């Protein structure tokens with residue numbers, strides 16, 4: 001039985017990663033500063049540790065072969081643009097300590113979760129964006145704070161791999177969404193935030209949309225994300241690889257799609273004083289197809305048909321959404 005460590009397992013993607021590995025008969029140690037909020041972890045052993053601390057990283061990486069490093073101080077656009085110092089400090093401590101602890105404890109392979117936020121801002125000024133190829137990362141001009149740290153952590157992985165210390169695999173995630181992800185409190189991403197806003201109002205009401213609604217993104221369903229992580233981990237490809245879809249949509253389009261699924265007709269009110277990130281961002285998946293012989297399978301509409309009802313039901317049970325909210329199947 002293979003032994004894996006999944007870090008950040010009190011959070012969204014790593015919780016799904018634990019389930020994926022358990023379905024494949026792994027023994028899994030899960031680590032986070034907190035337990036998962038929405039359902040118990042299926043990990044064989046869940047440890048509460050603070051991975052900014054060297055000793056905690058040494059403890060976490062004991063006796064495991066594969067390390068899936070998904071712990072990070074992160075959140076939606078409002079959070080990552082408003083907390084540069086905390087995010088950059090916390091994440092650089094986690095990543096530097098985790099890599100070296102995995103190496104010192106003799107792990108056989110290390111996965112690192114990077115982000116599309118490492119791509120240069122100067123390539124993302126147009127909503128009709130050219131999809132981003134992996135090599136477009138340089139000359140570097142990433143998102144302040146979060147993006148700079150991710151890019152540096154990618155480099156750390158490259159150096160550990162090249163110096164023969166520890167084989168590393170790096171994916172650049174493009175907006176992952178799905179059930180069991182945070183949907184309120186300030187750290188939620190656009191699909192979850194929009195689903196919440198749609199769920200809490202009645203048909204015919206207004207909905208606040210951050211920015212002018214014409215900014216574009218692509219989104220990947222979490223099941224595809226964990227499948228892609230696993231395939232990359234088993235591959236022999238050690239360079240950073242995009243992990244996202246190339247199904248580009250405007251934020252207004254995303255609102256319309258969630259409204260259609262919810263069976264509600266809402267009036268959009270745009271607030272251009274709110275942070276909205278780059279104008280356009282899309283994933284070029286040529287390399288992903290070439291390296292993994294695979295690409296994401298779940299369309300945005302299919303993925304939102306799994307995600308919206310989960311968020312709506314959470315809010316309804318908390319008394320925050322109308323009881324008779326119709327949900328189209």
Ligand code: NAD
Nearest residue numbers: 008010011012013032033050051071072113115173175176
């Ligand atoms: P998440 O916030 O749900 O999960 C991250 C987890 O890390 C949280 O549970 C948090 O408590 C934990 N953590 C933070 N500091 C820690 C510490 N000091 N010690 C131990 N655990 C700590 O986020 P997620 O969406 O699941 O993201 C997982 C990874 O994927 C992160 O590296 C993130 O940067 C990356 N990523 C996510 C997206 C996305 O769209 N969700 C996009 C790009 C990159």
